Amino acid sequence: AQRVTQPEKLLSVFKGAPVELKCNYSYSGSPELFWYVQYSRQRLQLLLRHISRESIKGFTADLNKGETSFHLKKPFAQEEDSAMYYCALRSTGFQKLVFGTGTRLLVSP
Amino acid sequence: NAGVTQTPKFQVLKTGQSMTLQCAQDMNHNSMYWYRQDPGMGLRLIYYSASEGTTDKGEVPNGYNVSRLNKREFSLRLESAAPSQTSVYFCASSEGQEPNEKLFFGSGTQLSVL
Numbered sequence A: 001a002q003r004v005t006q007p008e009k010l011l012s013v014f015k016g017a018p019v020e021l022k023c024n025y026s027y028s029g030s031p032e033l034f035w036y037v038q039y040s041r042q043r044l045q046l047l048l049r050h051i052s053r054e055s056i057k058g059f060t061a062d063l064n065k066g067e068t069s070f071h072l073k074k075p076f077a078q079e080e081d082s083a084m085y086y087c088a089l090r091s092t093g094f095q096k097l098v099f100g101t102g103t104r105l106l107v108s109p
Numbered sequence B: 001n002a003g004v005t006q007t008p009k010f011q012v013l014k015t016g017q018s019m020t021l022q023c024a025q026d027m028n029h030n031s032m033y034w035y036r037q038d039p040g041m042g043l044r045l046i047y048y049s050a051s052e053g054t055t056d057k058g059e060v061p062n063g064y065n066v067s068r069l070n071k072r073e074f075s076l077r078l079e080s081a082a083p084s085q086t087s088v089y090f091c092a093s094s095e096g097q098e099p100n101e102k103l104f105f106g107s108g109t110q111l112s113v114l
Helices: none
Strands: A003-005 A010-014 A019-021 A024-026 A031-038 A045-049 A072-074 A083-091 A103-108 B004-007 B010-013 B019-025 B031-038 B042-049 B064-068 B074-078 B087-094 B109-113
Touching: A003 A083, A010 A019, A019 A103, B004 B087, B010 B019, B019 B031, B019 B087, B031 B064, B031 B074, B042 B064, B042 B074, B074 B087
Parallel strands: A010 A103, B010 B109
Antiparallel strands: A003 A024, A019 A072, A031 A045, A031 A083, A083 A103, B004 B019, B019 B074, B031 B042, B031 B087, B064 B074, B087 B109
16 A cells, blocks of 8 residues: 655754655555645645656755655755645556645744 | 636534535646645545546545536535534646646635534
């Protein structure tokens, strides 16, 4: 069965500090992994996906199949990064997207 | 650009009442989804529709029914609401062609069942 684990409910950092939001998954096949973000009073939206290997708003995420992880990283956090972050997994061939429980990132000045 | 539109935005029900949450998308997407969001539990899939005319159960379908009325619309019905269904409900859509495609979300419906 597909499962996504985000072990931290809340991550609180100061502006300019590095950030790493953890995501581990369990799936035996080849997963498609995503990070979605929900800013205050905004819709849930895609932040990045592993297949794109892109950096969005300074965030990157590398798929580590050996550790079954897809951690989200940013070297210098900004206050506007404060939001709820969800890691999500879609198994190849299936339509449904399974989400983790989310991590709230709070960046203080 | 409307994207995914959900109605209503807020609703309060009494236990046992019924209601339908409406969702429409104007992006000509094939796939549509209903999720519920609860504190500490993230987003859980209730039902999804891979294409017009098909619906499938997600992780938490009990107590809900869905209708894919046409390609644009995907409604979620609570036949007899229970306090455990108090949640924020999100509708989403995607093109439905590729595993790595993104979902577009509506703004949510906050439902309270007393």
